[in-house]
Amino acid sequence: MLKKPSRSAALQAVTGNSTGDGRVVFRTAEGWWSRKIDEAAVADTPEAAAALLAEAQKDADQAQLIVDPYLIEVARTDAGLIATRNREAIRAQGGPTIDVPGASTPVAA
Template sequence: MKTITANRLTDGRVIYRTAEGEWTEELARAERLTDDAVAEARLAQAEAEPAIAVGPYLIEIEADAPGGQKWRREGIRLTGPTTGSTKVTNTSRKAA
């Protein structure tokens, strides 16, 4: 499963794209994309909004947490900074 993430132009915050085409800071509200063709189409829409979101791209997610090979990177983007306090978002990964 995938979703679209980017950084907000005005303050650099990590944001995710919802099914309604809005942008949110909460991963839980992000759109779940299962079909790759649909995902690419949604990404093209996101790229057409450079005044809101900078550098949108697709990430892997598992349940409500970043997954795939870049789970840690996306985990830090979601909950960082890492100064002794980053909550591990994907507990199954922590065990592994």
């Protein structure tokens, strides 16, 4: 179970899904996309969050690198950056929370 951090100072990051493989990605401070939430750019004001989302939306609309970018609440912990909501924590960890039938079965050529 996730330990819930204080919500007094909400930090936000941008997430979406890669158009290449559908995996969850996070926008970095350098303007790239990473599968690691620890590499996500973090906004500490609503204005900074809006700016992050606007840049991410360009990657969706113009470059078509990702789909459906949106803001998520994150927190800094001793273990690193974490998503504060269960849904986003599952996505950040690579989800799903159940075994997917055939997911580890190699595809025959």
